[in-house]
Amino acid sequence: MPVIIEPDPGSIEALAPFLPAGSHGINSADKLDSWLAHRTDEYAVVIGPNVSLDEAITISEGLRYTRPSTSVILVRDGFDTDVLYRAMQAGCRDVVRLEDEEGIRDAVQRAHQLWLALHGGSGTGKTGHVVTVFSPKGGVGKTTTAVNLALALGDGGSRKVCLVDLDLAFGDVAITMQLFPAHTIEEMIGAEDLLDYSMVEGLLTRHEDSLMILAAPAGPDARDRVSATLIARVLRTLGQEFDYVVVDTCPSFDELTLQALDETDECIILATLDVPTLKNVKVALETLDLLNIAVDHRHLVLNRADDAVGLDDAKVEQILSMPVSVPIPTSTDIAAATNAGTPIIVSQPNHAASRAFKELAQRLSSEVGDSHLAELVEPTEDDSRNRGRRLRLRR
Ligand SMILES: Nc1ncnc2c1ncn2[C@@H]1O[C@H](COP(=O)(O)OP(=O)(O)O)[C@@H](O)[C@H]1O
Ligand SMILES: [Mg+2]
Incomplete structure (x- = not known):
């Protein structure tokens, strides 16, 4: 309006x-x-x-x-x-x-x-929520979080979710989910003005758990040919068809990542307990402030939150001046699940990490006013690390 x-x-x-x-x-x-x-x-x-x-x-x-x-x-x-x-x-x-x-x-x-x-609009307008998982550092768990969060938001098919791999040079969403995409975003290059959902739909890959994936190009060179306009139109087009569009990103503030962040409703910022990462996350947050991106719609996720490395979440909150929304524990089970190509939320739904991803999904859905997931969860008192409610799925 x-x-x-x-x-x-x-x-x-x-x-x-x-x-x-x-x-x-x-x-x-x-x-x-x-x-x-x-x-x-x-x-x-x-x-x-x-x-x-x-x-x-x-x-x-x-x-x-x-x-x-x-x-x-x-x-x-x-x-x-x-x-x-x-x-x-x-x-x-x-x-x-x-x-x-x-x-x-x-x-x-x-x-x-x-x-x-x-916008190639059918007149339906945007209905879905774009959730971008971002961190200025590599290896901190962006892809792990994006994949498990997308599955948690989908809740076994009761919500339509599309996961977009915007780590265009080195995207590993597909391999993390043991998928072999026949098509990728590369096939849309140059088609910005023709884009509609039927075109995008034909390039999606289905994961068995009713999640749809828009995979990154197979090689790193295609990235330079993807325009910011294409990213904006792809996300808007998907937003008209899916309840949630989860975006995995590369660890840099390039033009394409900024465009995705600009299209974002909720932004997940990933941090870990090490000083260089925290320094870069702080700079990233300041940049987001300057650009007025996702102000009041940021969620700090602390991965490997229980590593005994001389820092804790209180210190992280002090450094970054924002609360930790959800801590995710370190576990070799997470890495093993990645290596096996079955995300932990699928292979071990009751694992502490899976519960953390479900809690993140619940927080996001209540943030965007989606009552469905909020209704599926109830509080328990099993984790004093959380100031908010620790939630588990009833199903
Ligand atoms: N909490 C964790 N505990 C143990 N291993 C983890 C955890 N989070 C991520 N990993 C592993 O760390 C590696 C890098 O994670 P990934 O999600 O690919 O990071 P990014 O996308 O930020 O580069 C993967 O092998 C993943 O399985
Ligand atoms: Mg990644």
Whole structure:
């Protein structure tokens, strides 16, 4: 639904009747980034008459590159050709007078149609939740977490889940699940503008536990040919069909990872109990803050949380200034499960690590308002490490 930027509440009220129900007003352009951060389906930004022309131009120029499919509609009390010229140059899609009720309605409708056309939209909009597993370090358990979390969220097929391997050069989701994909994301390269679900669906690989996988290319060279636009469109397209899209990433802040993080509803940050990893995670968190990514939607997962290495989760929380959502214990069973190609949550569902992955899934689902998994769990008091509820599946 459109978002209106307008400092004067009276003008927001004047505009609201011309806009679809559910449109949202914000009183300052500073709040726009955080508003848009989790609304990848926002199709129109309406700039009210009391936002200065210079500020409106800055907003429009920014969105032109960061959100090309979101239309900027500039509403003015009145305007001349100079305003029109500057607005068009900045990428505004429409300039309309405040009293032009029909003009505003038409502009919003055009914005919606454009959005649907650019997204290959069927009109269903985004329904699924994108969950990205990220860490600036390799070998900390990203893939292990992504795979087990995706299976936990799927809950044996009661939720539609797609796991996307965005470690495009060295992705190992498929091998971790003993799958041999016939197709990979590589086959979509260059098809950004044609992308629709039927194309993406044909490239997915099914895991026996009703999970779908979009595998990484077989060789490392394809990575350089994948564009950020492709990543955004793939995730949005999958988000329209699946309840959850879980994204495994490579250990770097490259353009593609940032794009995935930008499309993300919930972000899992993986850390382990070693100083170099914690230092890099801290830098990564600061970068996410600067970019306004997943603010208030980050979950710190501490892997190998029981390693006796002179650091504990309290120290980690102090260093990173955020609470540990879920600790995952160290266990050779996890590595053995990886080597056997059967994730631990499948081979040993009652293992402490499997319970931790289920708890993470439950926390995420309650975060996004999905009551299904929340209903399947109940608290126990078996682990004093957790400040929150330790949960187990009833099934
Ligand atoms: N908690 C753990 N205990 C023991 N081994 C683990 C644990 N978490 C991950 N591993 C193992 O560590 C290795 C690297 O994990 P992986 O998930 O591939 O890391 P990343 O994707 O961050 O590079 C794998 O062999 C995995 O089985
Ligand atoms: Mg990995």
